[in-house]
Amino acid sequence: MLARFPLNPILPAQDGARAEAFYRDVLGLEQLSPPGADPMAFGAGGAMVVLTELPDRVPPDYPVVAFLVEGIDEVVRGLAERGVAFAPPAGQSFAGAEGRLEGSVVDFGPVRSTWLRDSEGNLLALNELTAPPS
Numbered sequence: 001m002l003a004r005f006p007l008n009p010i011l012p013a014q015d016g017a018r019a020e021a022f023y024r025d026v027l028g029l030e031q032l033s034p035p036g037a038d039p040m041a042f043g044a045g046g047a048m049v050v051l052t053e054l055p056d057r058v059p060p061d062y063p064v065v066a067f068l069v070e071g072i073d074e075v076v077r078g079l080a081e082r083g084v085a086f087a088p089p090a091g092q093s094f095a096g097a098e099g100r101l102e103g104s105v106v107d108f109g110p111v112r113s114t115w116l117r118d119s120e121g122n123l124l125a126l127n128e129l130t131a132p133p134s
Helices: 016-026 072-081
Strands: 010-013 040-044 047-053 065-068 100-102 105-107 111-117 123-129
Touching: 010 016, 016 040, 016 047, 072 105, 072 111, 072 123
Parallel strands: 010 047, 065 123
Antiparallel strands: 040 047, 100 105, 105 111, 111 123
């Protein structure tokens, strides 16, 4: 029933202005909502992520959004130049495959991944498929 409708995650922000600046200026997403709006919407790859100010909400320890990227090493370098710090992996296993750490990226074979926290503490994943899904 819902297959024809796009998904968009909604993330908590403790400080709306700080989150807005991070998603727009650091991650480089297209701001779809007016400046200072709450909720605030950002576009990426035809999808949308929404943030709303919830000052007492504590982000979970698992990724709440994953970006499917190409050229993960270049993306990591570009984000690092913008001040992004990458989170150490919580585990080095993906679908039973042990990963190999290559700088900030873990190579699991069919997928290479890294993680970062946004300005609000939400854990974001960057994933690059290196083999077609089976």
